[in-house]
Amino acid sequence: MRRILVLLLGLGAVGLPAQSLKDFAAQMGAQLFWEPYRGQLLISGPQHRLAVDLTTGLALGDEQTNFELPSLVPATGVLGPEDFGRLVAWWKDQPTPVVVPPDSRPEQKTDAVPSAEPRVQVIVLDAGHGGTDPGSTGRHVIDGKTVVLKEKDLTLAVVLELQKLLVQAYPGRTIVLTRKNDSYPTLEQRVQIADSQKLSEKESILFLSVHFNASLSKKAKGIELWYVPQNYEREVIAGGDIPESMFPVLNTLVDSEYKKESRELAVQLAKGLAKELGDSNEQRGLKENPWFVVRMARMPAVLAELGFITNLEEATLMTDPEYLKKLAHGLYTGLVSFIQAYEEHS
Ligand SMILES: [Zn+2]
Numbered sequence: 001m002r003r004i005l006v007l008l009l010g011l012g013a014v015g016l017p018a019q020s021l022k023d024f025a026a027q028m029g030a031q032l033f034w035e036p037y038r039g040q041l042l043i044s045g046p047q048h049r050l051a052v053d054l055t056t057g058l059a060l061g062d063e064q065t066n067f068e069l070p071s072l073v074p075a076t077g078v079l080g081p082e083d084f085g086r087l088v089a090w091w092k093d094q095p096t097p098v099v100v101p102p103d104s105r106p107e108q109k110t111d112a113v114p115s116a117e118p119r120v121q122v123i124v125l126d127a128g129h130g131g132t133d134p135g136s137t138g139r140h141v142i143d144g145k146t147v148v149l150k151e152k153d154l155t156l157a158v159v160l161e162l163q164k165l166l167v168q169a170y171p172g173r174t175i176v177l178t179r180k181n182d183s184y185p186t187l188e189q190r191v192q193i194a195d196s197q198k199l200s201e202k203e204s205i206l207f208l209s210v211h212f213n214a215s216l217s218k219k220a221k222g223i224e225l226w227y228v229p230q231n232y233e234r235e236v237i238a239g240g241d242i243p244e245s246m247f248p249v250l251n252t253l254v255d256s257e258y259k260k261e262s263r264e265l266a267v268q269l270a271k272g273l274a275k276e277l278g279d280s281n282e283q284r285g286l287k288e289n290p291w292f293v294v295r296m297a298r299m300p301a302v303l304a305e306l307g308f309i310t311n312l313e314e315a316t317l318m319t320d321p322e323y324l325k326k327l328a329h330g331l332y333t334g335l336v337s338f339i340q341a342y343e344e345h346s
Pocket of ligand 1: 128129135136151211212
């Protein structure tokens with residue numbers, strides 16, 4: 001494998017197509033982050049970190065190594081083969097940095113390579129519907145009594161329980177609710193609540209919208225976890241300080257990162273729910289669709305449909321507050337798994 005790579009790099013000098021910083025990160029098994037506050041692209045791997053200023057073409061590695069990347073084309077993130085080769089050689093040849101215990105670390109910190117670890121600092125929980133919008137309703141005769149279930153009540157019950165679990169588990173983090181009672185924020189307001197959360201540079205945010213499903217077919221049942229299709233292109237970064245020429249490539253980078261993370265979040269939520277509910281198929285219910293809230297939130301986002309309110313069997317379960325707590329616990333388990341993996345591998 002290594003030999004092939006060396007050969008390719010050798011060929012690069014005689015006209016192999018140029019490669020991008022994204023390719024570089026992928027080849028090094030590193031993650032790519034766009035750092036809007038610094039205008040830098042961060043390439044972060046288990047051994048090294050590299051911050052590339054896309055305006056000046058200046059790269060700063062850990063160990064204070066500087067590179068100039070004269071071939072860097074800002075609008076595309078593409079590098080010439082020589083610069084690409086130098087980066088690869090540096091990344092591979094550097095000895096793994098010795099980890100200095102925190103208390104002996106010098107006060108002075110390099111500005112270009114942040115030392116703080118990536119962290120999911122904010123979790124936005126969105127209880128679907130509310131107020132004048134009841135969402136779906138299910139009318140059933142259960143144990144001889146007519147029961148009317150409203151989606152808006154079920155989503156709120158699950159979200160309030162989930163909030164409780166998350167606040168206990170993560171006292172230092174912010175758990176935001178788009179509604180705490182029977183009110184109706186519009187979809188735009190819900191997304192706005194999520195997008196307006198303030199984050200510092202290595203902090204990130206997740207969005208989870210909770211719903212219950214309905215169908216004309218009373219047989220339809222099961223949990224569904226929706227995320228944005230991987231090929232759905234969106235605008236996920238704000239224009240702001242970013243030069244216009246760089247916007248498309250950065251947007252694509254960030255968007256593909258969010259989409260990958262949204263899918264991973266959906267996978268973990270499905271696993272958490274399957275574990276809680278005793279479903280042997282952990283992948284059941286994973287679905288792609290650009291629903292408004294998952295499409296519009298500029299962050300990893302999942303919309304969970306926690307069963308069909310129109311199905312007698314599932315509706316019967318939903319009348320039990322303990323079952324709603326189980327659903328919340330399943331989502332909680334999934335969120336915790338996602339956060340752990342995200343923070344370990346970032
Ligand atoms: Zn709904």
